[in-house]
Amino acid sequence: MLDSTPDGLHSGESPLLQTLGLTKRYGDFLANDAIDIDIRPKEIHALLGENGAGKSTLVKAIYGLIQPSAGEIRWQGERIVLSGPSEARSRGIGMVFQHFSLFDNLTVAENVALGLDGRESFKDISARLEQVSRTYGLPLDPRREVWQLSVGERQRIEIVRALMQDPKFLILDEPTAVLTPQEADQLFIVLERLKAEGRAILYISHKLEEVKRLCDTATILRGGKKIQTCNPRLETAASLARMMVGGEIKEVKARAGRKTTVPRLVVNDLSLAPGEAHGVRLEHISFELKGGEILGIAGVAGNGQDELFAALSGERLSRDPGTVVIEGIAAGHLSITQRRKLGAAFVPEERLGHGTAPRMKLSENALLTGHAASGMVHHGFIDTAATLQTVDRATETFDVRKAKRDPEAASLSGGNLQKFIVGREILRNPAVLVVSQPTWGVDAGAAAVIRQALLDLATAGAAVLVTSQDLDELADIADRIAVMFHGRLSEPLAARDASREKLGLLMGGSIPEPKEAAHAVGA
Amino acid sequence: MQLVLEKRTERSNTIALVSPLIAIALTIVTMLILFAILGKNPLLALHAYFIAPLTDGYSLQEIAVKATPLVMIAIGLSLCYLANAWNIGAEGQFLIGAVAGGWIAVKTQGTDAGAWVLPAMLVLAAAAGALYALIPAICKVKFGASEILTSLMLVYVAELFLDYLVRGPWRDPHGFNFPTTAEFDPVATVPLLIEGGRLHLGSIIALLVVAATAILLGRTIKGFEIRVVGAAPRAARFGGFNANQLIILTFAVSGALAGLAGMIEVAGPIGHLQPGISPGYGFTAIIVAFLGRLNPIGILIAGLFLALTFIGGEQAQITMKIPLDVTKVFQGILLFYVLACDSLILYRFKLVFPNRQVARGTG
Numbered sequence: 001m002l003d004s005t006p007d008g009l010h011s012g013e014s015p016l017l018q019t020l021g022l023t024k025r026y027g028d029f030l031a032n033d034a035i036d037i038d039i040r041p042k043e044i045h046a047l048l049g050e051n052g053a054g055k056s057t058l059v060k061a062i063y064g065l066i067q068p069s070a071g072e073i074r075w076q077g078e079r080i081v082l083s084g085p086s087e088a089r090s091r092g093i094g095m096v097f098q099h100f101s102l103f104d105n106l107t108v109a110e111n112v113a114l115g116l117d118g119r120e121s122f123k124d125i126s127a128r129l130e131q132v133s134r135t136y137g138l139p140l141d142p143r144r145e146v147w148q149l150s151v152g153e154r155q156r157i158e159i160v161r162a163l164m165q166d167p168k169f170l171i172l173d174e175p176t177a178v179l180t181p182q183e184a185d186q187l188f189i190v191l192e193r194l195k196a197e198g199r200a201i202l203y204i205s206h207k208l209e210e211v212k213r214l215c216d217t218a219t220i221l222r223g224g225k226k227i228q229t230c231n232p233r234l235e236t237a238a239s240l241a242r243m244m245v246g247g248e249i250k251e252v253k254a255r256a257g258r259k260t261t262v263p264r265l266v267v268n269d270l271s272l273a274p275g276e277a278h279g280v281r282l283e284h285i286s287f288e289l290k291g292g293e294i295l296g297i298a299g300v301a302g303n304g305q306d307e308l309f310a311a312l313s314g315e316r317l318s319r320d321p322g323t324v325v326i327e328g329i330a331a332g333h334l335s336i337t338q339r340r341k342l343g344a345a346f347v348p349e350e351r352l353g354h355g356t357a358p359r360m361k362l363s364e365n366a367l368l369t370g371h372a373a374s375g376m377v378h379h380g381f382i383d384t385a386a387t388l389q390t391v392d393r394a395t396e397t398f399d400v401r402k403a404k405r406d407p408e409a410a411s412l413s414g415g416n417l418q419k420f421i422v423g424r425e426i427l428r429n430p431a432v433l434v435v436s437q438p439t440w441g442v443d444a445g446a447a448a449v450i451r452q453a454l455l456d457l458a459t460a461g462a463a464v465l466v467t468s469q470d471l472d473e474l475a476d477i478a479d480r481i482a483v484m485f486h487g488r489l490s491e492p493l494a495a496r497d498a499s500r501e502k503l504g505l506l507m508g509g510s511i512p513e514p515k516e517a518a519h520a521v522g523a
Numbered sequence: 524m525q526l527v528l529e530k531r532t533e534r535s536n537t538i539a540l541v542s543p544l545i546a547i548a549l550t551i552v553t554m555l556i557l558f559a560i561l562g563k564n565p566l567l568a569l570h571a572y573f574i575a576p577l578t579d580g581y582s583l584q585e586i587a588v589k590a591t592p593l594v595m596i597a598i599g600l601s602l603c604y605l606a607n608a609w610n611i612g613a614e615g616q617f618l619i620g621a622v623a624g625g626w627i628a629v630k631t632q633g634t635d636a637g638a639w640v641l642p643a644m645l646v647l648a649a650a651a652g653a654l655y656a657l658i659p660a661i662c663k664v665k666f667g668a669s670e671i672l673t674s675l676m677l678v679y680v681a682e683l684f685l686d687y688l689v690r691g692p693w694r695d696p697h698g699f700n701f702p703t704t705a706e707f708d709p710v711a712t713v714p715l716l717i718e719g720g721r722l723h724l725g726s727i728i729a730l731l732v733v734a735a736t737a738i739l740l741g742r743t744i745k746g747f748e749i750r751v752v753g754a755a756p757r758a759a760r761f762g763g764f765n766a767n768q769l770i771i772l773t774f775a776v777s778g779a780l781a782g783l784a785g786m787i788e789v790a791g792p793i794g795h796l797q798p799g800i801s802p803g804y805g806f807t808a809i810i811v812a813f814l815g816r817l818n819p820i821g822i823l824i825a826g827l828f829l830a831l832t833f834i835g836g837e838q839a840q841i842t843m844k845i846p847l848d849v850t851k852v853f854q855g856i857l858l859f860y861v862l863a864c865d866s867l868i869l870y871r872f873k874l875v876f877p878n879r880q881v882a883r884g885t886g
Contacts, residue, residue, distance in 0.1 A: 027530075027873075314763075354757045357751050357759070359755070364747065380743050382742055
């Protein structure tokens, strides 16, 4: 074990914000268990942990969104009880959420004005907004409407809005999750500058390299408990990961002896108008995916990945049958059930409510996608034994942990439910698997199982299409990587040529120079 | 100290069974208070409502007769509600079924038409009820019109249409100007099960409907489709199920069952068409559906219970001069409690002590 207060960690300054034994209980569940954390001025303090480790609960308590069940929060040495976020803001605590709270149809300045508590005139707010955004190098046009902006620009609004309150302490919740690598670099410059001004920053992330590069201190949470506070620069990514996970993470086995075969999923010049207001129009998407191959689709969220998934799965139909070809059969006009019968399988991003019916049993959720082609239905009657057998097989093969044989989907943890969903589809031996964000919000152990399963499926000859925002994940498993931007899909790059920088440029909408020298992301 | 609702990790099956009973208990407590306010002896009133009807054979048969349309309609409605389609207009579908089937009875009156009349009436009534229910369903699917409003409004259309027929073209010429058709011929009447009694073939049909629906929902892919479309629409679409088709289907089935119930009621206990052939069966069936937890067996029990309130209400009016409208108040309060108690399936009550230190300091 490491020493709990390593040397040279805390400079002389007294903490700006402290939590002492902070505990939050939801029913029988301890989301935060007696957490002590000290945050000092001029410090970028990382809060590390897997999903469900209690990071969000802790910052919600610090920002006054929830009341702790026990323990206390001290602000500049004095005990405080926050009545809500506006009190937190008035004391100098600001927060930038992972999910933005912006009105799409309002302008940047209007959104900022709505979020401010004071009585400033709209004109003054606009002027101050321009000034703050210029000072910190966060360019924003106050008059543009939010729906026209990229995700990175939307995040800038949130940051500028927080900065306009001149906070002494700023909380950022996974800010780089939605940014291209280049945008992330720009953000780090801003954060360094805020630190130099004497502010403190609490930086929530699970990207270890980023934390090592940016943060002075890191507090690691696991299962609601504080595991360690350390200097991340003195740690390795592996040692940080061990603290987060509480054990070694299984490396996925490389793709040895995999041969590509015939094209199993072909998309020909697929264009599709958006289904809803401010949705993304798919434009001229074409690619070919062979058996034995994994194609990764990278891109910042909201660039048409959801629309592409719907078009591939058949949740949205295309007028021209030839736009989507599954196993050599034009399927653009076919329903999702018919596409499944052709051998396709799909795993959507949302586990609860899309991939499964939350309040239904796992056996019923096995039936949800298996009814068409898995022998679970005879003459309209459900074969309950067959559905339960699928649950048992998925449980066994993919190590799904659950309290009883056939619980409701909603009662499983995110990782276990995802293993079940992926397992349910893989057990059908699909020829084509389209999977969106396979390990989003999943613990490291489950993520490794899922990635390995995708690799094994491709090795067995299936064509696998993986959409992910996690470039490391794509580097780990994909053979080729293409990038989605504004509803268009770039030419796929071979994974070994797809450097982080190249992908980052594509994710930001620029075409990289053809002869750029760069090293590969892949290990 | 405060009382909070806390989400359960998994829905509680025990509470799912117990919650209607809690609702009934709460309703009875409320009614006791209401009887006391009305100046009636609450315990006697309760006896008249719930005990007296169970003590003689005639009332027991009458309960089954009243439960028949309630159960048939509620079964149909439960399919709609499970699929997230809100058919509020069963009353209208009931009336239209009665009118359509009654048309055959009226037209064959006095002729020596054979045994085909009653089956034809039942088939036509079901078809008419289904078509009438399809109006709001199609408006919903094609134009996005709220099926709640349109199905409800069509109730009044049906009521007035029936009113017009029995006051005008179909009025019995020998009926002393009463707005009613002539009594249906024996071939146009639902046979009784016990000679001289009240129980008729319709009750058997209702039981068959209950059994068929239990199999449909529990064992078939169509039943699964209905449940999943209502419980998780996006997941249902991902599963390849079409919510719009299901709106059409469940409305048609529930309309058919309501129409059939209307025909059985008119060709059975009533024996002719007249205004007011339904004491609000189509609306009371909504309560039956929810009280029965949208489950066929539950609906059967709930239908018998609500039928008891109808008979008990009449009894209380006769013996204690409690207005018949109190029965409707009772039914309304019951629905209110049923829906309220349902939150206990997904949530539980918990006492919390937000700040123990403060509590200790002051206490």
